Amino acid sequence: MQNFASPLRRTCKDIPRFFGRTNGLNSSLRFNSTQVDAAKQLNWPEYFEIRRRRRQWQTVFTIPCALVGFFGGSFYFGSLATDPTKPIMGVDPMIFYGGCTVLCMGAGYVVGPSLGSTAWRVMNRKVVPQIDALDREFYKHVAKNRVAAELQSATNPVPDYYGEKVGSLKQYRQWLRDQAKYRRKAVLPEE
Structure with a gap:
């Protein structure tokens, strides 16, 4: 009965060989979408243009993050009950809370470029490896010169x-x- 087994009854590791023979596919044929992207290399003017757009993304994210930090800090510290007769670390509570609000805005200002860079990398996944390679090469030139x-x-x-x-x-x-x-x-x- 084994001699008359159907060609459809094959093991999982025989399936690629089976399709390779019947469809006439070459075993060296690869389906890799990154081969097409890797063939097109970025030149330096394109690199600098993409780098400029990445910095724009960082700037665009910086402003809203700083505003969110400022308004979040002002809402939080503005809602706290204060006693003007009890200083906080030797400072008037209003001045201390005002300083903390400014620090929250500064934290938003610092976090904004990181968020912008992350958003840019997510939106431009196809060119990120090439940009990273050109970044390394560019910074080698800068460090050398x-x-x-x-x-x-x-x-x-x-x-x-x-x-x-x-x-x-x-x-x-x-x-x-x-x-x-x-x-x-x-x-x-x-x-």
Whole structure:
């Protein structure tokens, strides 16, 4: 009876081989959607444009988060019962609660860019690996070409040490010129 078994009665590990033979599919054929995305590499102008949009997302999220922190802090600390005769840590309660409200706004201001960056990464999942790779390469270039930190002084800091203001190839070239100019002035001071 085993010799006459139906071809439909196969084990799970035989199924890919069975379909591979009957459909004429090559075993080297792969269905991977990331191969198409990886083939298109971003160039530097596209990278700087995407980087600019990411910073816009961070800025857009910063303002509402700061406002939420301010209003949340003012609602919370404004609703607390205060006794003006009992200072909190040696400070008038109204001044202390006002300071806490400003700290809540500052916390929102600090959290906003992180939320904006996270939202940007979720919305642009396809280009995130390429952007991360180009970020690493760009920051290697910045670290290699910037002025050494020991050459700066408190009155004369290095211009844009981390390359944060670079938004295009033209600005990158200007950044390189500024770094070289600063390096010359620091090493060979004019008398």
